[in-house]
Amino acid sequence: xxxxxxxxxxxxxxxxxxxxxxxxxxxxxxxxxxxxxxxxxxxxxxxxxxxxxxxxxxxxxxxxxxxxxxxxxxxxxxxxxxxxxxxxxxxxxxxxxxxxxxxxxxxxxxxxxxxxxxxxxxxxxxxxxxxxxxxxxxxxxxxxxxxxxxxxxxxxxxxxxxxxxxxxxxxxxxxxxxxxxxxxxxxxxxxxxxxxxxxxxxxxxxxxxxxxxxxxxxxxxxxxxxxxxxxxxxxxxxxxxxxxxxxxxxxxxxxxxxxxxxxxxxxxxxxxxxxxxxxxxxxxxxxxxxxxxxxxxxxxxxxxxxxxxxxxxxxxxxxxxxxxxxxxxxxxxxxxxxxxxxxxxxxxxxxxxxxxxxxxxxxxxxxxxxxxxxxxxxxxxxxxxxxxxxxxxxxxxxxxxxxxxxxxxxxxxxxxxxxxxxxxxxxxxxxxxxxxxxxxxxxxxxxxxxxxxxxxxx
Amino acid sequence: xxxxxxxxxxxxxxxxxxxxxxxxxxxxxxxxxxxxxxxxxxxxxxxxxxxxxxxxxxxxxxxxxxxxxxxxxxxxxxxxxxxxxxxxxxxxxxxxxxxxxxxxxxxxxxxxxxxxxxxxxxxxxxxxxxxxxxxxxxxxxxxxxxxxxxxxxxxxxxxxxxxxxxxxxxxxxxxxxxxxxxxxxxxxxxxxxxxxxxxxxxxxxxxxxxxxxxxxxxxxxxxxxxxxxxxxxxxxxxxxxxxxxxxxxxxxxxxxxxxxxxxxxxxxxxxxxxxxxxxxxxxxxxxxxxxxxxxxxxxxxxxxxxxxxxxxxxxxxxxxxxxxxxxxxxxxxxxxxxxxxxxxxxxxxxxxxxxxxxxxxxxxxxxxxxxxxxxxxxxxxxxxxxxxxxxxxxxxxxxxxxxxxxxxxxxxxxxxxxxxxxxxxxxxxxxxxx
Numbered sequence: 001x002x003x004x005x006x007x008x009x010x011x012x013x014x015x016x017x018x019x020x021x022x023x024x025x026x027x028x029x030x031x032x033x034x035x036x037x038x039x040x041x042x043x044x045x046x047x048x049x050x051x052x053x054x055x056x057x058x059x060x061x062x063x064x065x066x067x068x069x070x071x072x073x074x075x076x077x078x079x080x081x082x083x084x085x086x087x088x089x090x091x092x093x094x095x096x097x098x099x100x101x102x103x104x105x106x107x108x109x110x111x112x113x114x115x116x117x118x119x120x121x122x123x124x125x126x127x128x129x130x131x132x133x134x135x136x137x138x139x140x141x142x143x144x145x146x147x148x149x150x151x152x153x154x155x156x157x158x159x160x161x162x163x164x165x166x167x168x169x170x171x172x173x174x175x176x177x178x179x180x181x182x183x184x185x186x187x188x189x190x191x192x193x194x195x196x197x198x199x200x201x202x203x204x205x206x207x208x209x210x211x212x213x214x215x216x217x218x219x220x221x222x223x224x225x226x227x228x229x230x231x232x233x234x235x236x237x238x239x240x241x242x243x244x245x246x247x248x249x250x251x252x253x254x255x256x257x258x259x260x261x262x263x264x265x266x267x268x269x270x271x272x273x274x275x276x277x278x279x280x281x282x283x284x285x286x287x288x289x290x291x292x293x294x295x296x297x298x299x300x301x302x303x304x305x306x307x308x309x310x311x312x313x314x315x316x317x318x319x320x321x322x323x324x325x326x327x328x329x330x331x332x333x334x335x336x337x338x339x340x341x342x343x344x345x346x347x348x349x350x351x352x353x354x355x356x357x358x359x360x361x362x363x364x365x366x367x368x369x370x371x372x373x374x375x376x377x378x379x380x381x382x383x384x385x386x387x388x389x390x391x392x393x394x395x396x397x398x399x400x401x402x403x404x405x406x407x408x409x410x411x412x413x414x415x416x417x418x419x420x421x422x423x424x425x426x427x428x429x430x431x432x433x434x435x436x437x438x439x440x441x442x443x444x445x446x447x448x449x450x451x452x453x454x455x456x457x458x
Numbered sequence: 459x460x461x462x463x464x465x466x467x468x469x470x471x472x473x474x475x476x477x478x479x480x481x482x483x484x485x486x487x488x489x490x491x492x493x494x495x496x497x498x499x500x501x502x503x504x505x506x507x508x509x510x511x512x513x514x515x516x517x518x519x520x521x522x523x524x525x526x527x528x529x530x531x532x533x534x535x536x537x538x539x540x541x542x543x544x545x546x547x548x549x550x551x552x553x554x555x556x557x558x559x560x561x562x563x564x565x566x567x568x569x570x571x572x573x574x575x576x577x578x579x580x581x582x583x584x585x586x587x588x589x590x591x592x593x594x595x596x597x598x599x600x601x602x603x604x605x606x607x608x609x610x611x612x613x614x615x616x617x618x619x620x621x622x623x624x625x626x627x628x629x630x631x632x633x634x635x636x637x638x639x640x641x642x643x644x645x646x647x648x649x650x651x652x653x654x655x656x657x658x659x660x661x662x663x664x665x666x667x668x669x670x671x672x673x674x675x676x677x678x679x680x681x682x683x684x685x686x687x688x689x690x691x692x693x694x695x696x697x698x699x700x701x702x703x704x705x706x707x708x709x710x711x712x713x714x715x716x717x718x719x720x721x722x723x724x725x726x727x728x729x730x731x732x733x734x735x736x737x738x739x740x741x742x743x744x745x746x747x748x749x750x751x752x753x754x755x756x757x758x759x760x761x762x763x764x765x766x767x768x769x770x771x772x773x774x775x776x777x778x779x780x781x782x783x784x785x786x787x788x789x790x791x792x793x794x795x796x797x798x799x800x801x802x803x804x805x806x807x808x809x810x811x812x813x814x815x816x817x818x819x820x821x822x823x824x825x826x827x828x829x830x831x832x833x834x835x836x837x838x839x840x841x842x843x844x845x846x847x848x849x850x851x852x853x854x855x856x857x858x859x860x861x862x863x864x865x866x867x868x869x870x871x872x873x874x875x876x877x878x879x880x881x882x883x884x885x886x887x888x889x890x891x892x
């Protein structure tokens with residue numbers, strides 16, 4: 001394996017010699033393993049190793065970025081990035097000031113998930129697959145397991161030299177039931193910051209998931225329209241990520257006068273009970289880190305406090321251009337991409353209402369649980385539930401087929417009229433933006449109730 | 459590559475080495491201005507071995523030391539799937555034109571000029587719009603060798619233009635956009651920008667949609683965002699093999715409208731989705747999937763084909779860095795005979811959908827789609843009257859494409875993976891806040 005530390009040390013000296021407003025390099029090495037099942041049997045098992053890096057230069061407000069996995073001739077790459085930045089730049093370079101850091105961050109795990117014997121991983125997945133297949137009327141299953149461990153060295157022309165290690169584990173299982181040409185599926189998605197035990201002991205959950213998939217075959221479809229909707233912590237976490245989180249990423253906002261007007265700090269977005277946080281500084285979650293990919297320390301950032309917009313997520317450039325403090329949210333999925341503004345661990349803070357009280361006065365509504373997917377266009381968002389039930393006269397009633405919910409961020413957050421007491425973080429899945437996907441994030445919430453939520457159906 | 463193959467001789471019965479390397483250059487515009495120039499160089503090597511009848515697999519980006527690559531593959535082979543196929547022997551590949559040397563020599567200045575031209579056209583039409591745009595060019599080299607003497611090698615060029623505009627009025631946001639790509643250099647931005655201007659013109663006025671069953675016309679972008687994923691999953695040979703495709707046992711049966719024809723075609727000249735062979739070295743072919751509404755085939759790679767007692771259709775794809783798996787190269791839906799304007803004229807009350815956001819979040823396997831009309835318009839008395847918002851369109855492709863009212867006469871590429879005409883569905887569920 002190439003020794004990226006030796007290359008980084010040499011590069012650190014070189015970055016200071018060149019003429020650019022700012023220069024940085026990221027070198028990365030990673031090992032991963034994956035195991036996938038389709039149906040009864042194993043579909044694919046593999047191991048990967050990768051080494052690569054990039055140089056990013058800033059000249060007169062223009063960026064040059066060059067990525068590579070051949071680590072020869074890096075002086076030429078630096079010159080190339082600077083040339084590119086010169087061609088792109090015609091204004092003023094602005095970066096929020098950050099103290100240079102020299103630090104080493106270890107991955108903090110007891111056991112590297114990548115080197116756990118494949119036999120042990122496969123045994124666990126075999127057990128899970130057996131549970132799915134042991135459920136009557138299950139047609140097939142899919143399981144995707146992946147782990148990674150990587151070392152990233154960040155250096156810049158201001159003297160930062162940060163070595164960070166991190167590990168990641170992700171698991172997604174799907175049970176697929178079929179009858180008379182009708183196919184229904186329920187999935188379960190989990191992850192952790194490298195801790196393999198997080199995906200052990202899921203036997204009961206997987207059994208429940210499989211039974212749910214079979215039940216959907218006889219479940220009716222929701223009638224499309226407006227409903228009072230109660231979201232479980234998993235789905236409410238996806239909701240806060242999609243419906244509001246992306247809008248608080250400043251790279252959409254900072255050069256858009258009209259959007260800046262809409263996203264003025266102090267603007268009311270929801271009721272007094274609504275508090276939304278993004279924090280990479282929480283320990284041990286999938287979106288956690290000590291420094292972002294620009295070498296900025298992680299922070300806990302309130303996006304909404306008591307219903308009002310109080311903060312947003314920044315890179316060094318967006319912070320400088322909006323005259324705000326950097327928040328350490330510039331992240332890149334790997335060395336092939338420049339860092340862009342991303343979420344980390346995003347959640348709605350808990351209030352005091354119990355789930356029972358929340359549904360007690362709903363005459364007809366929908367209880368939507370579990371995550372299937374979500375996407376946003378800033379103003380409009382959609383997200384889909386893995387499970388759904390009618391709420392009738394304050395009680396959970398019949399099972400529905402999965403529903404897709406949609407809304408307008410500016411009205412939907414105001415329509416949240418109850419926030420529960422049961423915050424839970426979901427570490428499954430990953431976030432996609434600007435072609436960079438899946439980025440490890442987590443999101444969470446207590447149960448929440450939304451009035452007038454639009455549900456797609458037949 | 460030969461070295462790696464040689465190294466596997468002692469530890470594996472069969473082996474295949476796949477190498478892909480690419481160089482890409484992009485110019486990116488943000489907020490109507492040039493923001494970043496970017497180059498990406500990348501090489502990766504994948505080794506697939508068959509040892510004691512089982513498949514082992516490993517990848518690396520390092521082209522030097524192959525010991526770790528081989529030992530990783532050997533380790534996984536202990537647990538791997540039983541290999542049911544054989545690597546292909548030496549084959550004469552069909553000629554598929556996908557490389558134009560002119561792409562590499564397009565100067566950066568010219569690429570910047572194309573981006574500026576696109577932005578000028580859109581901002582000139584609609585003041586206040588904020589555009590992101592990009593111009594990219596690159597070359598990909600692929601080589602495959604295996605222990606049975608099979609060997610394939612090709613070079614592909616690509617060139618792309620993309621632009622997305624956002625127009626914000628108070629809290630109302632409009633997103634428009636279009637892209638185009640080719641293996642030739644593109645020098646005319648008008649095709650991309652005229653489509654964006656069309657979207658802006660249609661979206662100028664607002665309209666409201668009722669909540670009921672309505673006829674819906676999908677533009678090519680609408681087809682791509684709303685209907686494609688369920689189709690891709692249904693025709694995947696693996697899904698069929700597992701019994702999870704609703705049409706898996708319906709070969710030869712009439713499932714779709716009699717005029718509906720769907721192909722996978724990686725042989726069209728100078729299209730970025732084209733190639734002489736797939737990622738396992740199986741030669742490319744045009745595969746009929748639906749002809750006159752009848753199911754005529756599914757997509758296979760070597761292993762899935764062997765398990766299903768079929769032939770590979772040359773659809774082994776390694777897009778996610780894993781083992782080859784069946785995937786379409788480029789779906790093409792045959793054009794019909796109805797002009798787009800005539801579809802609109804035919805509708806008393808309905809919707810025209812340009813982009814359905816989040817449509818593939820539901821039960822994709824079962825054919826369901828349900829999404830927010832991020833860009834779509836109301837049709838009243840044969841005319842497009844304005845943009846609709848807060849509206850969802852839902853349906854199931856097996857119902858929606860069973861009786862199509864009309865298929866458009868002009869097909870258009872959406873990205874590099876779909877060539878489709880507009881499709882006019884008689885009745886879909888629309889839910890709207892009005």
